Amino acid sequence: MKLFDGLETIVKTDVPLAQYTWLNIGGPAKYFVQPRTVDELRLAVQRCRENDVRMYVLGGGANLLVDDAGVDGAVIRLRQGTFLDVAHSEAGVRAGAGADMGRLVLRCVRDGLSGLECLTGIPGTVGGCVKMNAGGVFGDIGSIVESVEVMNDMGEVFTRSREDLAFAYRSTNISSRFILGAEFRLGEDDPQRILKQVKQIWIYKKNTQPLGGHNAGCIFKNPRGLSAGALIDRAGLKGKRVGGAYVSDKHANFILVDEGARASDMLKLINLIRETVYKKSEVYLELEIEVW
Template sequence: MNIFSGLQEIVKTDSDLSNYTWLGLGGRAEYFVTPRSVEELQTVMVRCRENSLPVHVLGFGSNLLVSDEGVRGAVIKLESDEFTKTEYEGEQLTAWAGVNLSKLVLECVRKGLGGLESLTGIPGSIGGAVRMNAGGNWGDIGACVDSVTLMSREGEIFEKAKPELIFDYRSVNITAPLILNAKMKLVESDSDQLLRTVKEIWIYKKNSQPLNTKNAGCVFKNPRGLSAGALIDRAGLKGLKIGGAQVSEQHANFLVTEKGCKSADVKKLIDIVRNKVQEEFDVQLELELEIW
């Protein structure tokens, strides 16, 4: 624990990461760190760097598969009050990395602020959503984000704004390990109309996605002009099962898990799906799911 001497209150050792992911899978973290302030986070980053300790940042674990062997180094989770703040200034919103995206969407709808309703039904934290430019058929978060506040491996804080900040399909050009917050430009809108949009999107997702199962959202990115789910379906893989992991019968780009499933089962299933789609259609599926 010497690496983190003086920080014992925010550092746990040998923490079970399966408690923090939507799939409920994975081994343990060597160090699990929950900083209470930006200053504490800076100290943690400096200590990790000085001791060549790998750093992993954990959002809500909704798009994450942790290996059965666990994770070496420090897993940082930004969940204190400092990192779950939202600040409104007219149509400008600053949301900190630990804010719950689903709750924020509804908060904005109630305030009559449009822009985020397209993200209805997408779980996760703001930090994770910005990092992967979360979105779907109706739009993505990058359309609203003007700038982000970041922290480097050395603990330095800096800002990156458009046009230097470039959002692409499920990606953004951020290399810094930590997103502290995002400033977003919203639009004054009619609250009732926004709520109708939210309900429509929610009903569509409920009918087309296995929302009541253990899953981590879409596993693969859609190849340009194609649907990953449709390719997997056409390859005859719906319902394919390996151990406790299965390709969803409802939406082929979702993998669902059952009791007794191991991360290794999910990884094997991912490999089989990728190889089969490559073989059948000569398309290389790229992961949207993050694997540690």
């Protein structure tokens, strides 16, 4: 592994990625890099840059479809060491990119810090949720981000404060490749009251989304003023199946996969949905999930 000489403890080769995604499908990463510190990350990034190795950043894999052929590049996963740190801050809480969002929400409830509960039931990491501006009817994460620490491909680290950041529907203006961590502006509140809100959101999710079974949340973005789920439902596609992938009966913007399903099943079903919805409603659905 000449390319990563000296970094053997944090780099593996040909690592199957399925186990790192919520869909549980997809082929291997040529290089799988798990740095524990910013310096290790910088070194790995430098080697990739010098050797023209394409880089991919993996969070919790809750919004990803990895192709059956896998990824010809370095998948960099920030879920060790300092990337997991969580601490109180002046604004509320500061968390490393790899911190688990579900656990962070519960920790804030316990500490009487309100704001992050709008992320209840949204799986992933702090880095992935900020990158995607994760959220929904209860609010988006972007509205409570105070600052974000990022690293670019040159290994330079910057802090970008709220004034520099713009969040839109499932997107941000963060252009640096790596989000290292974020600080959230939270208010103080009674833990019992925040917990009540968390429970209400869970009940809403349970009633409206398929729980259990492998999936990646909503597959398509909602077109402006429209619901992707309603368009798919109207096209008669609930329950539609290709191989091991099928459209949820409960929420048509969710695709569920059986054990042993292939990424190609998902991709064929996605194309079929797009074509059918376009024929029926003349709307072209844009993907919310990322395909590697």
